[in-house]
Amino acid sequence: MSFSPAASLSTGVTLLSLLLSGCTGLSGPQGVDQEALLPRLAGNAASLNEISGLERAHLQLIATNLVATLVQIPEMRPATVTLQINTPFTAFGNAVIRALEDAGFGMQLVDADQGQNFVSYSKSLSETESGLVTNYGLAVGRIRLSREYVIEADAVYPSSLMTISGTDSIADIQLADNIFAEQGGQSTAFISGAQRAGIPDPNLKASTIDVNEFDKLPEDKRTTQEYVFTEARQRYFESDTRRRVPDLSRYSKHRRTVLIFEDNTTQVMGNANKQAVRLLVREFSDDDIMLIKACLDADGRDEASLNRAIRVEEELAGLGVPTESAYIAPCARISYRHASDNSPTPVELIHYRPK
CATH class of the missing domain: 3.30.1330.60 (OmpA-like domain)
Structure with missing residues (x-):
């Protein structure tokens, strides 16, 4: 059997095209669409369109992490609390408001910082000995959460404990930090735990979570935001059942x-x-x-x-x-x-x- 040069060239081009297309499909993370972060009540699509799908995915993880902590605070039960919000003008603001909606909170749109449960949020950059870190904060009324996060390669990880103020009920809080490990990493590690702002805690429970390349899951197999919030509500009620008999x-x-x-x-x-x-x-x-x-x-x-x-x-x-x-x-x-x-x-x- 013999092959013509033209046939061999055609076959080679076809194989090369298949290999290149396969590499393209695995070239990098896809991130999330802007619709996943756009609030239903009031949103700003322009601010979400200005960033990449990967950046939107990072913001969704951070907002999920903060809100899953919030719903475990007794004063912040979604079924009984209505939040007051302004229309968000930043990508992080959109991510936070959408996460609060998905967690089940009632939402009320106001023109100023009105209401007992007015929602505010912040983002600040810092240059530290460990590199560039970003502090994200979420406040509802007198309750405030904040945590530092750092970008490594295509992933985002916590780089500090979750700091909570405005409530004494943090002993039973469990952070939804597994969602960060699902990104995988190159022998990465981050700290996990919650602490009260400005108050030393001798009973502080903190741990280190190691992240390796084999921890990485395909995007469609990672824990959904809905599941994270359901688990957070379960943990609150399980703890509540144990301590209030x-x-x-x-x-x-x-x-x-x-x-x-x-x-x-x-x-x-x-x-x-x-x-x-x-x-x-x-x-x-x-x-x-x-x-x-x-x-x-x-x-x-x-x-x-x-x-x-x-x-x-x-x-x-x-x-x-x-x-x-x-x-x-x-x-x-x-x-x-x-x-x-x-x-x-x-x-x-x-x-x-x-x-």
């Missing part, structure tokens, strides 16, 4: 209702469940408590049912039941429900009154 011997059952969710995965309450909760809350008094029993799982732990319990507690908060008066019961061990069972799922809501 009422002594039920001091109370008697007043009323009880059972809410039925459509299946084992949904968090949508539906009109019938909402009406049942409203009827129960009508007789609620200041010294009463509401107990939510949602977790009935064979292994004593079920994240899907915890999410339903969180959804019910947020509904109670929206109807005026104080945060300190609603409790999620610890997970109860049972054996009749298989993990794959996707039938309608009950959540028991019990109204207790002091004896």
